[in-house]
Amino acid sequence: MSRDRLVVGRNVRKVDGVKLVTGGAAFTDDVQIPGMLYGKILPSPHAHARIRRIDTRKAKALAGVHAVLTYKDVPRVPHTTAGQAWPEPSPYDTYLLDSKVRFVGDRVAAVAAESRAIAERALALIEVDYEILPAVLDMEQAMAPGAAVIHDEPDSTKIYDREHNIAGYILREIGNVEQGFADSDYIVEREFRTQRQQHCPIEPHITISWLDTDGRLVIRTSTQVPYHSRRQVAMILQIPVSRVHVIKPRIGGGFGGKQEMLLEDICGALTLATRRPVKIEFTREEEFYMARSRHPQRLRMKMGVTRDGIVLASQLTVLATTGAYGSHSTTVQGNTGSKVLPLYRAPNMRFECHVVYTNNPVAGAFRGYGCPQGFFAQETLVDEIACELGMDPLEFHRKNVIRLGDTDHLSAQLGEGKEGLPRLVRSCGLPQCMERAARAIGWAQKRKSLPNGHSHLRRGVGMACTMQGSGIAGVDWASAFLKMNEDGSFYLQVGASDVGGGADTVLAQIAAETLGVTLDKIIITSGDTDITPFDVGAYASSTTIISGGAVKKAAGKVRAQVLDLASKMLDAPVDKLDCGNNEVFTTCVCRKAVSMTDLAMQAMYKEKLQIMDGASHFNTDSPPPFCATFAEVEVDTETGQVRVVHLATAVDPGTAINPMQAEGQVEGAVAQGLGYALTEELVLDAAGRPVNANFLDYKMFAAEDMPKLTTILVETDEPLGPYGAKSISEVPINGPAPAIANAIFHAVGVRIRKLPIRPEDVLRALGAKRAANLEEEALLTP
Amino acid sequence: MFDKVEAFYRPANVREALRLLQSGKGQARVVAGGTDVVVDGDDSVRFLIDITHAGLSYIRRRGTASVIGATTTMAELEASPQIQSLAGGLLCKAAHSCGSMPIRNLATLGGNMANGSPAADMATPLLVLDAAVVMADAKGRRRLPLAEYLGNARSNRYARSLVVEIVIPDPPRGKGCRWSFQKLGRTAVDISLVNVSAGLHLDSRGRVKWVRIALGSVAPAPMRAPGAEQRMTGRILDQALLAEIGAEVAREVSPISDARASAEYRREICSVLTRRALEECSAPAGCSL
């Protein structure tokens, strides 16, 4: 197609925007099903315990209580809650309900009652006699001899080494790292630590389930993975997939936390037990510790470079904890290696990782999926190396980062739980990202002029480069279906799950562009397992490239049918036809045209033909989007407080199908990235209980905290993406932490290698540096 | 939350409010802006008594004092010309630091005191201003020094009383009188890790004639720093004295460690913020507040 694009690349309004801003009934909780009961889960008060005896009689006797379920009442089916393609690469170590609890917040029992208050009262009436077991709370102790075994049940599968609490283990090497270090002039090795961050979606997890008039189980749920949830719920409740109907309405944010089958199974079980509609919604507190969080990691990173700053070898050794269950355990951690190390063109790389169980809240998928941890380590280390070599970090990056035409071989070794596929860089805007973000922050000038003055406020600038993927190569796939309506509009059905990021709009834009109609002529339904065809769901930055690819294919097929009929109507060969602005026209001088409406009427009532088609799509490669993050910070040397003054983020998303939405994704990602860098951490006490499970104590970045943001889209044309698109929503979250840590070093000369960077850690580091300086001076004075 | 609440009352005056409180037999709870009460969500509460229509929203002059009704909101304080001109706008600055705009539109001064939080941001400026609290109960009204009230606000000594108003005697005024409010939180909307208020009156030769230092979030209740105040009186405020005072307040406070900050860090911040407050108070006129 040679003509200019009419819909793709334009800032059209979100197709669901009006409904959302006017408070239309759009979200899971916006329906009230007659006879609906309230479900509530009894959380374990202990980090590790066996249920010796559980007595539900008093709870059941309470007026208004309709069901109380314990492990005795439900099927025992080992599974994972990770919403991944079958067979899921995560261990099958989880049970609907179990006789053992493995973290504070683990399910003990579930109640369905006529009100939330009654349900809560019923929970209090359940008598549980626990045999308290020694708990493993510190991940560094998890593999130690004698540590309590968290998954001692014999029926769990796919656990790497249950005796030592190891959920997963990864070791991959390309080239020869030892040789690489031997050849290096300069080697630096450092240790980094990252924390437990929570997704904090404004809409917590919520599920409503009921039996329809055919007795099928309908599950209306806030999910990123309706199809995986359907399959998993059917398996866990032991009913056929055909008896389950999952509906994903509008979603108030997922960020990976809803790539998880979390409430659907227990809510469905309560519906089956009561034959009544049941709603379970997490409170904010429950969301913090009973849902998922980002894997905390300890990372040891070693890099070897030549005198002139060429990376020869890099090695990353990680210890991570998945908490009590192995949801996304090896896949998240695999990314920490496979998406991070290949940013540099080192011929020798080694990645080793232990993912251990602890009796802590469960970690899972979270925007960035293992990359924020890895990039924090790598980009902070690289900054240190550049500074030690007396080299501008920007120059160091220019010399070493992956380029157009390069192949990343580490990815070939590290796929989704198995061997992956090599990654070829077919589009790369990273050099422009670096240059443009550097200019926005005033890099060249500020690296020299800052830090200046003697006040207690010191400014500095720092940078980081990051990349991600676009879908899981060879695993993620999607499908789409289109049919034409009488007025020349099209009904688009996709399994893709818009979780608030705007996928429906982008997919509708791709369909409209391909079919030559305006956006209002596309009516989209997404994420309903009865109505829409399959899609793996919203994760791995896959929706635009994979689901969009399916939409483009399906639309291409439908377009061919439209042109066939138009060819007849206009008496012109198909290759002389084009469509645009809701009509099909000849491209020759005669300029004959037929409107889509007339064409649709002709098809339906003369030809007796429903114009319709569908397509499936997957890729064997995962084109990386690239990102450069530059931060200017101001450090208060007396309080240790760090204020981010300006954050410039330049991203290469391929083609931005909707630039405004793409910028919104960048801004949302950096807001979460800033919290990750500076304030967010779910803190547990010595018994594994959360101590800050609310927004007064757990601090996210809010509007007032945001620095000046500069967001730059560096568009490239990705051959594997629909209209050249890759992805955008994850990659910008990786940059803020290392860019800020590096800016702090530039400002005050201390390296912080632990997240979040709390004021008191900065202050302590400043104190230590002052003491070291004094000591040095003392040594130098005769 | 509030699952046991049976009735929500909105009395039109203090007398009625007190009667309802009395008949609630300990299971009634006063609600003003609700920004603390609702967060608490205390499940033992059976009656809520909304006092925002009881005629306690006012800012007045009475003799040589400013008087602020208990249900006056943070937003009203910020916008009041009378409060803006009191003590260099000290109370406005503190009120402005409370929560976000929607919170300040609801949160009241009386609620901030009655909630009894050691971190209450309005407490330290009021301590510095020698404020008093007017309480009402079945027996009538009485006036208490704010410090005494704050020390017991969390006990049930005042369970059947209402805070009616806050009385602020006119503070020292003139060229040498300056004020400062300092707050450190983790994000823009945050409970103070530490807050410090100071008032300083220097004589014409630069000696400390009168001084008040109060610190919040570093002891069971917001507190004055009498040791530091005594050390300063009559002396020239130079760098050495500032350092001495910083060290002294760090000795006087008794902070705790929690998920938000450690005790050591809070202690150190007490010194820093106190020094900053005193520096702001002694900076050449025209470049602060």
Ligand SMILES: Cc1cc2nc3c(=O)[nH]c(=O)nc-3n(C[C@H](O)[C@H](O)[C@H](O)COP(=O)(O)OP(=O)(O)OC[C@H]3O[C@@H](n4cnc5c(N)ncnc54)[C@H](O)[C@@H]3O)c2cc1C
């Ligand atoms: C998001 C958020 C941010 C916040 N930020 C800050 C902050 O930065 N700084 C700060 O200091 N506080 C902050 N707070 C706490 C709160 O807003 C303040 O303490 C506020 O002043 C409380 O006033 P209120 O009118 O809302 O009190 P309410 O919640 O209505 O009442 C608080 C308590 O006082 C009692 N009470 C209220 N009025 C009276 C009265 N006249 N007589 C007797 N008892 C009474 C109530 O029974 C209750 O126990 C924040 C709160 C939230 C939710």
